Every structure is written in C-alpha cells, then in structure tokens.
Amino acid sequence: MTTRFTLAASLAALVATGALAQGAMPAEGETLSDNQTFTYRVLDEFPSIDPGMVEDVEGSHVARQLFEGLLNQDAEGNVIPGVATEWEVSEDGLTYTFHLRPEARWSNGEPVTAHDFVYAWQRAASPELASPYSWYLELMQIENVSEVIAGERPxxxxxxxxxxxxxxxVRITTPLPYFLQMLxxxxxxxxxxxxxxxxxxxxTQPGNMVGNGAYVLSERVPQERLVMTKNPEYWDAExxxxxxxTALIINDENQALTRYLAGELDQTDIPIGQYPRLLAERPDEAHALPNLCVxxxxxxxxxxxxxxxxxxxxxxxxSLAIDRDLLVENVLAGGQVPAYGLGHWAVAGYEVPDDLFGMTMTQEERNAEAQRLMQEAGYGTGGEPLTLEILYNTSDAHQQLAVAIGQMWKQTLGVDTTLANMEWQTFLDARGSQQYEVARAGWCADYNEASxxxxxxxxxxxxxxxxxxxxELDALMLEARTAEDxxxxxxxxxxxxxxxVPVIPIYFYSSNILMDPSIRGYPFENAQENWYGRTMYRVAEQ
Known part of the structure; x- marks a missing residue:
C-alpha cells in the first residue's frame, strides 16, 4: 500500500492551472518597474556553487536560483512541488516514488530526467568528490549511503x-517524518x-555551467560579484x-550600508548594533527576522x-562567563535570543528545556560559578595562566563579539584572548581540520526539525x-530516528x-536587513530564509 501525494493536494489552497505556475504574482494595483533587477550584498566569496559541494548559506542561495530540486518551499517555508509534481510513499515509509514534470528543462534545452537526480546523489556520496555535505545524505537515511561514502560499496x-x-x-532505511523537507x-x-x-x-564557470533553475550564471568575478540572468528554458519562465x-561581495558591513544608502544595493545586512537607529529612520526598509540559525x-x-x-x-x-543578555541587548540589539543549548526555540515541535546548564542563574551567579570552576581546574586568576585564540572569518560583527567575549573572560576568569581572522574558505578549512583553539561558528537549519x-x-x-x-548523545540521536516521541x-x-560544552551556544539569530521597499516577494515569513528570485519583482516608484 502506498500513500499518494499530488500537485493539487500539496497546494490545495491554490487554484490548479496546468503546470501550476510558481513565479511572481504581483498584487492587484501594483505597477511593475521597467527595472527588474535585484542586487544584494554577501560578506565573502562563495567557496562553491556546485550543488554537490555547497556547504554555506550564501552558496545555497545562489544554487537555489541556478538549480531546482524535487521540491521547493513557499513563502512560509512549506514544501511545494519543484521538478516533482507527484509522489507516493510506501506504507512502511521507506520507499518514495517521485514523478517528474515533463516540461522541466536544463538551460541547454535538454530534458531533466530521473537519471540526473540519480547521478547527482551518487556523485554527492562518492568518495571521489569528497563532498563536505555527504553526511547530509546519511541523515536522510538513504539505503547503503554510509558504505558508499566510505568506499565500501559502489x-x-x-x-x-x-x-x-x-x-x-528513493529507498531509505528509517521512516523520517521530515524527509520531504530535506529534499x-x-x-x-x-x-x-x-x-x-x-x-x-x-x-561551474560562466559559459560552462548548465542548470535547471529559473536563472543561469552569466558572470562571476572572484571577490567582487556574481551575476545571474533569467533562464528562458525554465519550465515556468513566463x-x-x-x-x-547580482550578488556583490563586500567584506565591510559599514561600506555595504553606505552603498545601500547610495542606491547601489537592494538588500544588505544591518551592521551590528545599528538596527534600532535604522528602524527609526527607515521603518519600511529595516527588518528583524527571526530565523533558524544559532x-x-x-x-x-x-x-x-x-x-x-x-x-x-x-x-x-x-560558557558561564559570557553575558548573553548583554550581548543581545547592548551589542547586537536586533532581536536576537540568548542561547544556552543548540536546540532552536522556533523549530517545529521542539521545546527548549528550562533546566539547561546555567540557564536559570543570574549572571552574577554564573560568574561566581565560573570562577569556582576555573579555580578548581587550576587556571586563570590564582592558577596557571591561560591564553586562548579566537578564530573568526573576517567581519566587523564577528570581531566585535570576539572582543566583547574576550573582555568578559578576562574580567571574570583572568583568561587572556588573542584574535585571528581569515577569509571564508581558509577559515572553513582551518576550523574543519581543527587548526584552531576557539572558533566562531554559525549553523542554519537544513530542514525544520530539531535534529x-x-x-x-x-x-x-x-x-x-x-x-x-x-x-550517550550518539545513541539518543540514533534512537530519535525511529521514536514516536x-x-x-x-x-x-x-x-x-x-x-x-563541546560548543558554546551564544545566541539564536535574528536577520537584521535593509530591503529596498520596491522589491516584493521576499519570503519574510520563511524562518529558514530560503528565497527564490522567481517569486520576486520590483514595483514602480509611486
């Protein structure tokens, strides 16, 4: 027995119209601008835009424009059809059968087929590619995936x-209620x-790259810009x-703000601590968006x-000596939430425990306990001197946070800190190979589930x-894969x-951005902030 999901069923709130367009839908009374471009700022060069090699948020944003998977997300983050229009799930939840839309095309005009997905998944799991995200396929519980990644099976x-x-x-070994979200x-x-x-x-170079998304790669200048233009072969191009x-790479947040105010950018991140001022000055442009990141x-x-x-x-x-309330209220000042664990408060079905270590203490109590623990361990004030290097990828915000945290460690514990910054790819390599002492990190959910x-x-x-x-932690996560609760x-x-404390959670993100009010269709309600240029458009100035 199988459970069948159709395009119409998954989008019951919409009116079925043949292929069921998913592109931009201007509101009644809106007049489109003659200028249909969108320029946004990113902090660093993209390590990769190859779907099998992407490992960062910004690279994923680009890949989402150039390629389309089996499923997409709507403006609220709900799963909707992509290349797949219908699918069935076996009664035991272990076999998924996807039916692909016949009108799906690569940008060179060739049809997109099931064989393209098979090749992509096999490639991502192959030891030869050594994808930094091959482990994600293991999380998906695909049959034989661990042995394939290890090179033990073809x-x-x-x-x-x-x-x-x-x-x-697709055959998986454990029923996953969130499997479709992972796609x-x-x-x-x-x-x-x-x-x-x-x-x-x-x-992946311009002129070589062929994709099946709404856009194609037309220009790429490393450390400067990446440009994507509309793909006429996309199934919903009309x-x-x-x-x-256009993604402009601007390493300095304040320079990016200056360029936004000069009209060179349609979207940029708000520099650390400046959200309250910019909200008061530009209430229609400043946005604080809770998102699934820590x-x-x-x-x-x-x-x-x-x-x-x-x-x-x-x-x-x-961990205890970091005054998270001070950081989110006075340094960040953009709606962030203190974090004492990794489980995100906004994840569907998750409730943060109210008894996490250090969570219920006052900061004075945390500092006192931190001093006791450090003294007992024999380091810091009155003990063996301790100096730690904090590594971060180049950013004013990361630097300011590192300085503030270093001051807290010095004042409370007598621990000295030094700071080191690297450009993004070098930083990822150093952190991934454990060539650091303390390193800044951020994690955004790949799917809306606590795991x-x-x-x-x-x-x-x-x-x-x-x-x-x-x-014990590994066993609990393994048990959760098949647990009803x-x-x-x-x-x-x-x-x-x-x-x-293998990691020190500090805060849950709030995306503080400026967005040109003429840009419409950005998914402000999607907690993962997975945006698609095909749903966006620019309206004419009133």
Missing amino acids: VEDLGVRAIDDRTLE THTTTFPVPRAVVEEHGAAW NVILEEI YYYNLNLSESGPEALKDQRVRQAL SFLDIVTTSSGYNDSAFSNP TLPLYQQVDRIIAEQ
Missing part, C-alpha cells in the same frame, strides 16, 4: 534509481552529467519577472587543541568541528551539549 548501490526518465525511486536542500539538486564530465571542476540577480563558539577538543579545553570545568566556566541542529555534535557529523564524541530524546541531547 555508488550504484545507493538507494536511488530511475524507474524511467520521469520516475525516481529542498541543495545537496539533493540534480546536476547534468555530460556537462560535469566534459568540463570537470570548471563546469511567470519569472526578475531579469537579473551563533556559537567551537572549542577544539582534538589532540591539536589546548590541554585546558579538555577539562569540562574550563569549558563550563568559559538539524543537534546532529552537528554527533561523532560522525561532517560539521563536528570540535571533534567531540559522546556515545522525539522531544524527550532531543531535550536530553540539548542538556548534554549545555553541560559538557
């Missing part, structure tokens, strides 16, 4: 096959085999209004890390950059993280 054994050109079958992630997007094999690593999307510090617990950090008391003291946050500290996670290993398991994992 990629052809991965639990995905093309029944025919328009029918894709909006860029790692699951199709890639064109012939193009990849012809151009190799250069296939309803795509924005003609061009800011934290990794502590290097590997053999290459400082000896002091191997002592749980030291880690606890460092997307808590899995990153499991032993096998590709983003366990602290090199933490706790068998996951909440108590997830909450216990959050307690372990807060108490053992």
